[in-house]
Amino acid sequence: MSSTPVIDVERLNLAYGDFHAVKDLSFQVRRGEFYALLGTNGAGKTSTLEAVEGHRLPTSGTVRVFGQNPRDRRAVRPRTGIMLQESGFSPDLTVRESVRLIGSLTRRTDKVERVLDIVGLTRKAGTKVSQLSGGEKRRLDFATAVYGAPELIFLDEPTTGLDIQARDDLWDAVDKLREDGSTIVLTTHYLEEAQQRADRIGLMHEGVFHKEGSVVELTRTLPATIRFSLPVPAPEPPLQAVRESDGTFLIETPDLQKDLHALLRWAQDHAVELRELAAGPTRLDDVFRSIGSDQTTF
């Protein structure tokens, strides 16, 4: 068993002129892991991803992929599938021609038909790329990334522009690749995707990790929430319930189980109906909002 991480980033710095996009960033991604790189706009995640993919030369620091320099394409790319954020296909080539061309250049072997079937583009095989919709182009991009089932797959905002069905299909395909041991690195704007699927999350803000860890670790530091509304008239609710502008009540609690129990007992005792009751741990959205509010205090 080799314990070498698939991706090893150490003190990565990326600067464009005066702008320091990424500062002393270090992280590792282990074999078979699903790692999500998240962040606000301009947080440096695309720059980081491009350095790890080998598209961008670090200003300083080291990036290793499979123990190699990611800019050594001949060594690294046959084992790596890359789904770019923007398409980059030749408009005059057909879907089939594009997959065959890019697929063959990865040095992996696969069948064009198999890959097109995975992304549901079989009927569009003879269509020129210029005639595809935005979502279809994303699927074509995904098809080239998973051609030959590589060990490591980069997905840069893969589901942007996809309808729900296509999104589910894409994640099904990713799940299958994971079963076969592929390592996944994801960036996305859809936090629930990262929350549901990622083993670990690197949450970037202004070029550094604001937080890094599993979803549980990330959300643990923030209180859980209970929301409900009350019929009028109703007795004053217990605990530290804050009345929101829309009339609902919000309780933030470090001990969800105990406080939820207390609330339910209060409702039972006073024969009050708790409407639209919702309770749960903090979501990633809230972690994001907490970054935003940190920022405004500066």
Add this chain to the structure above:
Amino acid sequence: MPSIALGELIQIFRNRLVLVTMLVLPAASSAFYIYLNQQFTIVDLGGVAAILVFLVVAMGLYATTVTTLASRRQNLFLKRLRSTALGDAGILTGLLLPVTGITLAQVAVILTVLGVVAGGPANVLLLAVAVLSTVAMMLGLGLATAGLTNSPEHAQVTTLPIMIGTLALSGWVGFTGTEELTLFKRLLPGGSATELLVNAWNGGTPVMDSLVLLVPTLGWVVVAVALAARIFRWEPRR
């Protein structure tokens, strides 16, 4: 690399604009020129051959090289190719192989027509060397120009100086020779290449004297490639 070349070839034949710029324009002007020269002999045959070669490499090869690279960069196709296992040299070779091959075939056809109509070249081997060095120079200049070109539309402007410049120079040298302003004419890009083409077609000049003319042309290849290495961009400016 062969798969990129095949992809490019498919695209060339699907895109009418490229096909017209690359094939029809140089071929039509060459035909017209040969016809004109048959009617009134303006220059000696070597001069005609040199001007024909430059019509094809400047209007066809050079302009298409710049336009192709700018367009592939603009729609991020270059970045996509760089996401594969292929190296930069392989990518550029694959992209430029078809247009280079078509250019060489075109030059061969046009010069053969000229030879059949008006009489063949004195030294075919030297002629081939002259054509190949000219093609290499225009490819290098095309790579460098592509570094300064943001989009295929922009290429219509950025290619003008070198396209017009080399065409004018080949005409100038073709018509007037290099008796006067020798060094000046030979050092400009395309000057010595034209003279070499003229010598190869007309004969009468010692081969060694002609081979010296390769030096400025190959010098321009080196300058152009060094320049391209500094200014060529693989992704659009953000």
